[in-house]
Amino acid sequence: LAKTTQPISMDSYEGQEVNITCSHNNIATNDYITWYQQFPSQGPRFIIQGYKTKVTNEVASLFIPADRKSSTLSLPRVSLSDTAVYYCLVGPLLWAGNMLTFGGGTRLMVKP
Amino acid sequence: IAGITQAPTSQILAAGRRMTLRCTQDMRHNAMYWYRQDLGLGLRLIHYSNTAGTTGKGEVPDGYSVSRANTDDFPLTLASAVPSQTSVYFCASSDSTGSINEQFFGPGTRLTVL
Numbered sequence: 049l050a051k052t053t054q055p056i057s058m059d060s061y062e063g064q065e066v067n068i069t070c071s072h073n074n075i076a077t078n079d080y081i082t083w084y085q086q087f088p089s090q091g092p093r094f095i096i097q098g099y100k101t102k103v104t105n106e107v108a109s110l111f112i113p114a115d116r117k118s119s120t121l122s123l124p125r126v127s128l129s130d131t132a133v134y135y136c137l138v139g140p141l142l143w144a145g146n147m148l149t150f151g152g153g154t155r156l157m158v159k160p
Numbered sequence: 161i162a163g164i165t166q167a168p169t170s171q172i173l174a175a176g177r178r179m180t181l182r183c184t185q186d187m188r189h190n191a192m193y194w195y196r197q198d199l200g201l202g203l204r205l206i207h208y209s210n211t212a213g214t215t216g217k218g219e220v221p222d223g224y225s226v227s228r229a230n231t232d233d234f235p236l237t238l239a240s241a242v243p244s245q246t247s248v249y250f251c252a253s254s255d256s257t258g259s260i261n262e263q264f265f266g267p268g269t270r271l272t273v274l
Contacts, residue, residue, distance in 0.1 A: 082261045091250045091265025092203065135202065142191065142256035145210055147218065148263060150195075150203040 052136045057155040066123045068154050070136030073117045081112060081119045084135040086153070092135060096121070123156075131158045162186055166251050166266040173241050173273050181236040181269050183251030191256040192234035193218075193263065194226060196247040203250060209234055210256065241273045 053071040060066045072081070080099055084092040096103055098110040098119070109122040123130055133153040140146045164185040173179050185192065190211050195203040195218075205218030209228040223245060225237045234253075238245055248270050252263040 080261060089268070091252065091268055092263075093265070094260075094262040097260055097262070137261070139261070141259060142254055142261050142263075143258065145256075147193075147205055147208060148261060149205075149219075152202045 052138050052151050054134075054136050054151070054154045056152065057157070059157045059159060060126055061159050062127055063125050066126050066130070066156060066158075068121045068123075068134055068136075068156070069118055070121070070138075071118045072136070072138045075116050075138055076140070078140045079116075079138050080141060081110065081116075082137045082139075082148070083108070083110065083121045084137065084150070086133045086135065088132075092150070095134075126156075126158045128158050128160060130156065132156060164251060164253055164264050164266040166249075166269050168269060169267070170270040171272070173238075173271065175242055175273055176240050179238045179241055179271070181238075181249055181251075181271070183234045183236070183266060184232050185234075185251075185253040185264070186232065187253060187255070187264065188231060189253035189255050189264070190231070191254045192228065193252040193254075194224070194234070194236045195250045195252065196220065196245075197250060197268075198247050206236065206249075241271075243273045245271065246273045247271060 082097040083095045086092040096110045103110045111120045135153040167182045193208045194206040207226040209215045251266040254263040
């Protein structure tokens with residue numbers, strides 16, 4: 049599995065756009081990039097997944113450059129409720145019997 | 161729809177005792193997983209099951225066992241608990257036949273071994 053590196057923590061203010069970058073230099077051809085969000089005292093929750101270019105859903109956008117060695121999770125206009133830990137996961141699809149590996153994540157603190 | 165449930169919510173256990181953490185999902189997902197999360201750290205996979213009747217070891221399986229008698233249930237057993245097994249335990253499930261690596265997590269069980 050490709051090793052990922054992401055900042056340990058980030059601070060932001062309400063209404064700002066937050067970008068969390070994840071480095072995965074050893075990403076393999078069949079690897080996908082998946083982001084999860086975890087609130088205190090809860091299990092992680094899937095946010096978004098992508099393979100290349102840009103993916104957008106109602107929660108976030110995921111930007112993946114052509115070389116796929118990094119990815120950026122973008123949260124538009126964050127609110128206090130976006131305070132959470134965000135995990136970047138890189139690996140092949142689960143259907144082939146693969147597992148997800150959660151690293152330490154990025155602890156995002158949104159301030160008023 | 162309940163999704164995925166875990167029991168108990170929390171437990172204080174004496175070292176050496178046997179304990180089973182329960183996990184049930186009603187989404188008919190083929191795959192189920194057990195993770196532990198220690199304070200301030202990410203999740204580590206203990207055991208998994210890709211389908212009823214099969215199980216596999218994750219990153220930290222020692223001291224734990226699982227069974228998957230049917231699709232819905234995936235209990236985790238600590239045969240003889242030790243203080244290092246104090247942690248928050250999360251059960252998860254997924255329909256791992258598709259193109260999205262989405263796992264659904266339960267609310268967690270907070271276990272303290274004294």
